[in-house]
Amino acid sequence: MTEQTMFNRxxxxxxxxxxxxxPGAALANxxxxxxxxxxxxxxxxxxxxxxxxxxxxxxDFWAPIYDANATKLNxxxxxxxxxxxxxxIPFDFSAQGVTEFMLVPYVGACIHVPPPPANQLVMCRxxxxxxxxxxxxxxxxxxxxxxxxxxxxxxxxGYALVADKMETYEW
Numbered sequence: 001m002t003e004q005t006m007f008n009r010x011x012x013x014x015x016x017x018x019x020x021x022x023p024g025a026a027l028a029n030x031x032x033x034x035x036x037x038x039x040x041x042x043x044x045x046x047x048x049x050x051x052x053x054x055x056x057x058x059x060d061f062w063a064p065i066y067d068a069n070a071t072k073l074n075x076x077x078x079x080x081x082x083x084x085x086x087x088x089i090p091f092d093f094s095a096q097g098v099t100e101f102m103l104v105p106y107v108g109a110c111i112h113v114p115p116p117p118a119n120q121l122v123m124c125r126x127x128x129x130x131x132x133x134x135x136x137x138x139x140x141x142x143x144x145x146x147x148x149x150x151x152x153x154x155x156x157x158g159y160a161l162v163a164d165k166m167e168t169y170e171w
Contacts, residue, residue: 031083031142036105039119041074049117070117073147073158083142085169097129115155126163138169
């Protein structure tokens with residue numbers, strides 16, 4: 001066996017072994033599909049995150065009273081690359097579109113009172129603006145999820161997501 005034959009075999013084996021790891025790397029970058037129930041920590045029933053409330057008769061406003069279960073977050077999602085559906089409540093938008101918004105589980109959440117609990121709201125930011133003509137359409141948002149309680153004028157959010165991809169939700 002010549003030195004060149006040995007080199008060609010080593011090169012071929014190296015290329016084959018490198019190619020064998022590429023599918024695994026591609027799968028590692030695939031987002032985890034997350035639904036709204038997944039935002040509730042395991043072991044906490046959905047029925048236990050919905051709280052009582054009281055009416056503010058002067059301001060004609062329903063103020064929910066959530067217990068500690070409403071702010072319990074699914075810590076396994078912290079840092080996860082996810083893809084989830086929802087609706088947009090815009091916070092920061094321009095002629096180019098929306099770049100900061102709250103992702104909510106149903107149309108009108110947070111606009112109609114009371115808002116959902118914190119573990120059912122996701123604050124999102126995106127570098128690529130989402131067109132404002134698609135604000136009523138359901139969307140898929142893909143990006144890195146963080147568990148992070150934040151207060152906004154519309155409600156307390158339990159998660160933050162930096163979106164690197166958005167698309168219209170297809171039924």
